[in-house]
Amino acid sequence: MSDSLQLLRKELLNKGKFDLLEKESQDSPIVKDIKEAKYLRLVNAKKVLSLDSKTSFIVNNLPVTLKLIVYSWINQGLSTAEFISKAESDRIEILTFAQRNDLIRYLSGDSTTSEHLVKEDLSKKEEKDDKIKADELDPFLEAVLSHERNLLDHNTSLRGSKAIDFGSVGKECEIRIIKVLKRKQTAPESSSVDIKKKKRQNPIILISPAASALITISNVKPFLELSKFIDPNSQNPEDQSLLNSNTDNIRNVTHVFPRIGKQSFLVVNNTDNFTKAEYWDRVVAIVTTGQSWQFKSYKWSNPKELFQKIKGYYFHYDKDLIPQQIKEWNVQKVPIDKNRRFRDAESLNLFWDSIEKILVSKGWAN
Numbered sequence: 001m002s003d004s005l006q007l008l009r010k011e012l013l014n015k016g017k018f019d020l021l022e023k024e025s026q027d028s029p030i031v032k033d034i035k036e037a038k039y040l041r042l043v044n045a046k047k048v049l050s051l052d053s054k055t056s057f058i059v060n061n062l063p064v065t066l067k068l069i070v071y072s073w074i075n076q077g078l079s080t081a082e083f084i085s086k087a088e089s090d091r092i093e094i095l096t097f098a099q100r101n102d103l104i105r106y107l108s109g110d111s112t113t114s115e116h117l118v119k120e121d122l123s124k125k126e127e128k129d130d131k132i133k134a135d136e137l138d139p140f141l142e143a144v145l146s147h148e149r150n151l152l153d154h155n156t157s158l159r160g161s162k163a164i165d166f167g168s169v170g171k172e173c174e175i176r177i178i179k180v181l182k183r184k185q186t187a188p189e190s191s192s193v194d195i196k197k198k199k200r201q202n203p204i205i206l207i208s209p210a211a212s213a214l215i216t217i218s219n220v221k222p223f224l225e226l227s228k229f230i231d232p233n234s235q236n237p238e239d240q241s242l243l244n245s246n247t248d249n250i251r252n253v254t255h256v257f258p259r260i261g262k263q264s265f266l267v268v269n270n271t272d273n274f275t276k277a278e279y280w281d282r283v284v285a286i287v288t289t290g291q292s293w294q295f296k297s298y299k300w301s302n303p304k305e306l307f308q309k310i311k312g313y314y315f316h317y318d319k320d321l322i323p324q325q326i327k328e329w330n331v332q333k334v335p336i337d338k339n340r341r342f343r344d345a346e347s348l349n350l351f352w353d354s355i356e357k358i359l360v361s362k363g364w365a366n
Contacts, residue, residue: 004066005055007045013109016044018070024048034071035090056118059099068093069103076104081177084170096170202264203364204279205253207287208294209269214315214336215287217251217269218243224253224267227345229336257356260365271297284358287313288331290323303329311358313351
């Protein structure tokens, strides 16, 4: 008598279909979820089989239930990782990739045998032996049988005669793929949002509020954006139109870099609005006049320590003497020609090249 696995295979090969039932009766309502089903109805064969019945498909020397056979067939389209994850959530026994592939090929008719099927009954084997013995008197048959060999299908030839347990492969897959996917699914989305917010924040350039400074809040924008230095105290009407008379202590400046492209900056001349520690993480440059009182409200008030943390710049007329303290600090000196304005772009190139390296190192290039 055929077992439930053979009956199911026959139904599938005959293009039949099956239904999941809650009760053994043919009239029992059909259920969608196999976890709620108790029986399987073969429509063409008009048979109802218990999903808890043992089949001739053997795994680890134990017969697999019809429920696991049907579960594997229904979910044959899932990848190994997806199948293991779903089986775990449904609390269904897990078949390895090799076991599941062997079962699906057998049920679909792609393979006529399986290494996991129960071997031929002993009684049938004895009948075959008796038949051979009865024909031993025929010399011709004896000669033919001496050259007989057992035929192996493609899968058996590849796997060899020794049974290999690939259970470790499934375990490795679970560790390396499924658990990683689960962690990604449960990871808070806020972290990625915070990163995006951080990327949108513009870097900050701090300048001196000193009246004697060459670069002030009024002339910083035309200088950095137009490469045109204007004396803050100039009375020239054309210069006055470019100088910003706005009393705010903040300016927005934009520059296009060769490597990282367009980047906006906040230029401020004091730290009154530095209410959060993260503002100091955005400071990429400090422009100083050499007067240490400028750093009183800074996070690091000692100039030597400050310019080890943040890059410093000293803009000066090219003919002027460099103060001694500037020579002692870790500050880059940027000369400005007092009269020839076409040299301003040359001075600024030194400044922007240095700033670009800082931006790349701090991640603004990503």
